[in-house]
Amino acid sequence: MAIPEAAQADGAASAGVEAFGYRQELKRSLGLFDLLVYGLVFIVPTAPFPVFGIVFNASKGMVPLVYAVGLVAMVFTAFSYMTMSRAFPVAGSVYTYASRSIGEIAGFFAGWGILLDYLLTPALIYVVCAIAVHIFVPGLPKGLWVVSLLAFSTAINFFGIETATRVNIALLILQLVMLAIFLVLAMIAVMHGVNGAHFTIAPLFNAKLVSPDLIFRALSLAVLSFLGFDAVSTLAEETKGGPDLIGKATIFSLCLAAFLFVAQTYLASLFVLGRTSFPAGDATDTAFYYIAQLVGGHSYKVAVSILGVLFGGIPAALTAQAATARLLYGMARDKKLPSLLAHVHATRQVPDIAIFAVALVTLGLGLLMVNQLELITSMVSFGALLGFLLLHVSVIVHAFRTGKTGQWFRFIVSPAVGAVIIAYVLFNTELHAKEAGMAWLVVGLGVLLALKLSGRSTALQVDPDSAPVP
Secondary structure, eight states: OOOOOGGGHHHHHTTOGGGGTOOOOSOOOBOHHHHHHHHHHHHOTTTHHHHHHHHHHHTTTOHHHHHHHHHHHHHHHHHHHHHHHHHOOSTTTHHHHHHHHTOHHHHHHHHHHHHHHHHHHHHHHHHHHHHHHHHHOTTSOHHHHHHHHHHHHHHHHHTOHHHHHHHHHHHHHHHHHHHHHHHHHHHHHHHTTGGGOOOOSTTTOOTTTOOHHHHHHHHHHHHHHTTTGGGGGGGGGGBOSOTHHHHHHHHHHHHHHHHHHHHHHHHHHGGGTTOSOOOTTHHHHTHHHHHHHHHHHHHHHHHHHHHHHHHHHHHHHHHHHHHHHHHHHHHHHTTSSOGGGGOOOTTTOSOHHHHHHHHHHHHHHHHHSTTOHHHHHHHHHHHHHHHHHHHHHHHHHHHHHHTOTTSHIIIIIHHHHHHHHHHHHHHTSOHHHHHHHHHHHHHHHHHHHHHHHTTOOOSOOOOGGGSOOO
16 A cells, blocks of 8 residues: 655644554553653653763763753754654654655664664663662672563553553652752752862863864764653654644753753762863762762762662663554554554553563563673664654655745754754764664664565555545
8 A cells, every 4th residue: 555645744643643544542641741751751860870970071071061062962853853743643753754754665774773772772771770789789680680670660561651651750750859859969069169169160161171072072972861852752642632742742851851961960060170081980980979979978879879770760761661662563553563563452552562572672682781781872872863864854855745845944954954963973973883783774674675575565554545635
């Protein structure tokens, strides 16, 4: 069957998934607040905690500048998600957008690329949590923590998206409380001049040290820090209130996370004024926890080290598993993956087989790569960036196919700038990331060829007559 013309998208957007040849199977129960929570927990408001020292060294002490640059860079990607989620309000994220705008092969590789990010993200989070807890409880193997956290997240996701949302809200509140405690303690410590701290703009902008090279180096770090906000788009078929909510939640979660990133790293930087780097090794890896001890003592340092990671990691892993399951569901529904993954539980109204499939893959990857944090991180980054790049291209192609080129900033300039930024970061990713990413694409090419050789169509399986013409 043929793909509905992109020119029909705007009219179909308000008619639900039926307008695109699908049946509404997932439960619509999420509002703007739910989506905002979902986006925030995936980004993780306390994400700068474990990477503060690394970003500090790369930016010569201007960590909040890195996150401010990151917001500017990623807002173009957020705008592209807003545009395409409005045009195609169905599950599948960039896979759906590229398939319906560029074509089936581009759609397949967009989905395959972002699938690398989504499949590995839960495993990455569990590994980070396991490492953090293992430091303080070395008697229990890291693999046991991976299994325990995965079992918890899988059970919550199976009970339904509403249950997952309630758990996410509770854990997000705990995370924000911990962050608020740090902000208050840090403000008090600054006013008392602890470790020479005082208010200055130096962490935001140091004219003596800032340079184009530093900004571009910071750009690559900043973009990777925001990975996760895009997962909001995978919940398009479980949202009530219209397709515009997806775009709004994407923008709001990105901006709020950026504000929190800048605020916490600015205050933290005030306690290490006068230095531009930490010594390599543990001093860099534990830089933020050193600052936490300065403002709150040893017990607070321990709390931030363990509870901070768990409060941030568990909800992020929970949402990552949900997002991955929806992506598998969308691709399987279009016959790009085994159709069993498109099964929806009759009572829970969730893609149950996809949820358990993600759990199984995550279990294997988590146990296999529990001691290979750097490799798994680089692979996640490559997959996300490839998906973002094809997203921007989709917006531009969609504009020409629908005659929207008159809206030049929204459909041409913004996605073009976003594509250049993402292409730059992708080009400058580490060698291991490129090697792992290319290997994943080769596997994807094999899957695509297998579909072709077996005689199975790789086109979207929809009924063109079901899509209304605007």
